[in-house]
Amino acid sequence: MTDILEPASATPEALRERIATELLAARARTAALTDCVDDHDLAAQHSPLMSPLVWDLAHIGNQEELWLLRNVGGRDPMHPEIDPLYDAFEHPRSERPSLPLLPPVEARAYAHEVRGRVLDLLAGTPLEGPEPLLQGGFAFGLIAQHEQQHDETMLITHQLRQGPAALVAPPPPPHQELLPAEVLVPAGPFTMGTDTEPWALDNERPAHLVDLPGYWLDTTPVSNGAYQAFIADGGYREPRWWTTEGWAHRCAAGLRAPLFWVEDGGQWLRRRFGTVEPVPADEPVLHVSWYEADAYARWAGRRLPTEAEWEKAARHDPASGRSRRYPWGDEAPGPELANLGQRHLQPAPVGSYPAGQSPYGARQLMGDVWEWTASDFRPYPDFRAWPYREYSEVFFGPEYKVLRGGCFAVAPVACRGTFRNWDYPVRRQIFAGFRTARSADTA
Known part of the structure; x- marks a missing residue:
């Protein structure tokens, strides 16, 4: 089989730096997509095809907690009672506005607290060894990709949203x-x-x-x-x-x-x-x-x-x-x-x-x-x-x-x-x- 060029191997320090950079970039984008509208817009469902923005915000934090703090770090659940609310397979998007979701202030606080603990975990977690989730920092990369994928989903919600523009960017x-x-x-x-x-x-x-x-x-x-x-x-x-x-x-x-x-x-x-x-x-x-x-x-x-x-x-x-x-x-x-x-x-x-x-x-x-x-x-x-x-x-x-x-x-x-x-x-x-x-x- 024709070989594929393998990306250059990074030192553990360089890998940690890249992971932190990707996590912080994703969170900055999440903030930009959720801070530009008021709490009413965050909690509203702008299309039955999409979740309320506030659901995506807390779901991002919940998945990060599940995969990194619990699976990698072995930590106890922070708020186990909310897990079913933010399980993407438990409730279709059209039903999510009727759930007892965390309000915007609490959703932001939850995601922020999870991220702080994850950055502490990253500093002390070996990114090599026999554990597949940690090889190459995969679990952390999974979460960075997951958040950015939900940022794209939230951008779709912004496109479906009625009303004046909340986002601006220069044209290509x-x-x-x-x-x-x-x-x-x-x-x-x-x-x-x-x-x-x-x-x-x-x-x-x-x-x-x-x-x-x-x-x-x-x-x-x-x-x-x-x-x-x-x-x-x-x-x-x-x-x-x-x-x-x-x-x-x-x-x-x-x-x-x-x-x-x-x-x-x-x-x-x-x-x-x-x-x-x-x-x-x-x-x-x-x-x-x-x-x-x-x-x-x-x-x-x-x-x-x-x-x-x-x-x-x-x-x-x-x-x-x-x-x-x-x-x-x-x-x-x-x-x-x-x-x-x-x-x-x-x-x-x-x-x-x-x-x-x-x-x-x-x-x-x-x-x-x-x-x-x-x-x-x-x-x-x-x-x-x-x-x-x-x-x-x-x-x-x-x-x-x-x-x-x-x-x-x-x-x-x-x-x-x-x-x-x-x-x-x-x-x-x-x-x-x-x-x-x-x-x-x-x-």
């Missing part, structure tokens, strides 16, 4: 460049998944060889302008472009454009974090379901890429034969490489980040928008659930479609070339777009 820099419409990924094997990424989650493992036929992949995600052409050509009125299930959902839900779009006087407008603005033609399309992405691809005479096709285009280096951590190489994401970490509250124009392109020439495979793939969420060969079944295993099956690449709301700690996301094909509130592909033997 403009970008104009003539690029080829598609890039060729030749036939051949590549190593998918990882055995060496220290904070990779169970569904990213193990590394395994996948041999693919050649295919063409869009150089960039599909733009708003391209998607408007699909709408204008009657794409939402033609059942021939849709799967049977997709057409039934389109009709039942009354879909006629991406979520948050409205047509006014022949112009498409969108609502973005409390601001109504013209839809920018040069940005990747956002807030489309898998069914919409699949219909567009059929209309365009193409298809969605499989998950393996996406990962090969993003990671495989044909010169060396190995798989990289990121499209651009193995170094951590920086602002010149990808639109990540909520630096901007929107995708960058298509074609941006030339320094972040893959060896095959595809751009924006990391950041900007999650990209729907054609694949169901399935385990890799020899998959092993760890450290708990509920992270991945209970979701495997045809009900969920895989998304790849992260988006502008994803933190670098929770985004890499092997990271897998999944959701129902009807979901539109997530920051998802797509790119299309075609087999190399098609015209």
Whole structure:
């Protein structure tokens, strides 16, 4: 099997410093997302699809306590009576506002107290030895990723929230460049998944060889302008472009454009974090379901890429034969490489980040928008659930479609070339777009 370059080993001191940096960065973002609205907004449910922000805030603290203070540190529970309230499997999101949740002041105090104890635990915990949870600081990395994932969830809630804007961020820099419409990924094997990424989650493992036929992949995600052409050509009125299930959902839900779009006087407008603005033609399309992405691809005479096709285009280096951590190489994401970490509250124009392109020439495979793939969420060969079944295993099956690449709301700690996301094909509130592909033997 082709080797994957293992990240450079860090000293225990450097690893502790990195963990502390990631934990503090996540908490600063959590504070920014929850301090910008009043207590009423925190406790309100802005959509039945999402939890109240105050639930996410206390859930973050509760999971940190469970995994680090109790499992790693062997501490007694701080407030065992609240565990069922913040168990994501115990209560669906639509029911959470009716629970006796901690009010905002208490939720903040609880999360703050847990974090203080965790930083003390980190200072005295060996990050090597036989305990798998501690190897490479995995348990701490798990919690840093978990908090950032909930920060993305809370940002989705902010997008669904009515009222004036509570968040501000500068727009991405403009970008104009003539690029080829598609890039060729030749036939051949590549190593998918990882055995060496220290904070990779169970569904990213193990590394395994996948041999693919050649295919063409869009150089960039599909733009708003391209998607408007699909709408204008009657794409939402033609059942021939849709799967049977997709057409039934389109009709039942009354879909006629991406979520948050409205047509006014022949112009498409969108609502973005409390601001109504013209839809920018040069940005990747956002807030489309898998069914919409699949219909567009059929209309365009193409298809969605499989998950393996996406990962090969993003990671495989044909010169060396190995798989990289990121499209651009193995170094951590920086602002010149990808639109990540909520630096901007929107995708960058298509074609941006030339320094972040893959060896095959595809751009924006990391950041900007999650990209729907054609694949169901399935385990890799020899998959092993760890450290708990509920992270991945209970979701495997045809009900969920895989998304790849992260988006502008994803933190670098929770985004890499092997990271897998999944959701129902009807979901539109997530920051998802797509790119299309075609087999190399098609015209």
